[in-house]
Amino acid sequence: MNAVKTAKAAGKPLKNMAYDALEDLLIRGKLPGGTMLSEAELAEQLGLGRTPVREAVQRLAQEGLINILPRKGLMVVDMSVTRQLQALEVRRPLERLLASCASHRANPEQRARMLDYARTTEETGAAGDGSQFLAIIKRNHALLEEASGNELIQSVMALVHARSRRFWFSHAQALDLKTASKLHSALLRSVSVGDEAESLANADRLVNYLEDFCRSTIAVYQHSGTASARPSSSNT
Incomplete structure (x- = not known):
């Protein structure tokens, strides 16, 4: 995806690449509020490893944009x-x-x-x-x-x-x-x-x-x- 390609060209750390790509998906409405996800799905979608994706997800969770639900996966927080x-x-x-x-x-x-x-x-x-x-x-x-x-x-x-x-x-x-x-x-x-x-x-x-x-x-x-x-x- 474009965000990942741009980040790779700029030599960004993988965790930053994953964060920018996920934020881009959220902003563009590709991951609407209420969407249930898994780290494995996101890693495959972004073409990145599980570790940088996990770090990006944790950062998004701290920012209140994604909820991490134990044994259920990830849920995108609704905008309001x-x-x-x-x-x-x-x-x-x-x-x-x-x-x-x-x-x-x-x-x-x-x-x-x-x-x-x-x-x-x-x-x-x-x-x-x-x-x-x-x-x-x-x-x-x-x-x-x-x-x-x-x-x-x-x-x-x-x-x-x-x-x-x-x-x-x-x-x-x-x-x-x-x-x-x-x-x-x-x-x-x-x-x-x-x-x-x-x-x-x-x-x-x-x-x-x-x-x-x-x-x-x-x-x-x-x-x-x-x-x-x-x-x-x-x-x-």
């Missing part, structure tokens, strides 16, 4: 607006803390990367390439977490970002990519120049948008009567 709003409730203060710490602690090399990432983020969002945008957003998150200089922030934010990503990418359309790319780029730029006040404001703007986006799916579902009313741009 409520779960997403709960994740965003936790994300807001953490996003602000992350922005504050990174704006103060980022080193010159990290700040330069932020400016470069901001440019490529906007370019990818404008192009409407959902799969590439997913990879870039994960890269942006990792850079900000690294620049925070706080290992606990890194580990906690990784969990929150994973939950947020699945919901957003499962519902986003091309216009959403453009909007999100501008917000993510603005946050990177303000952090890169060490402007804490603007970084905090941009962190709030990002979470405000994500909350509005989440609530907008409720209106779409009510109008259409189906949870698949908003096609995902990540399928493009």
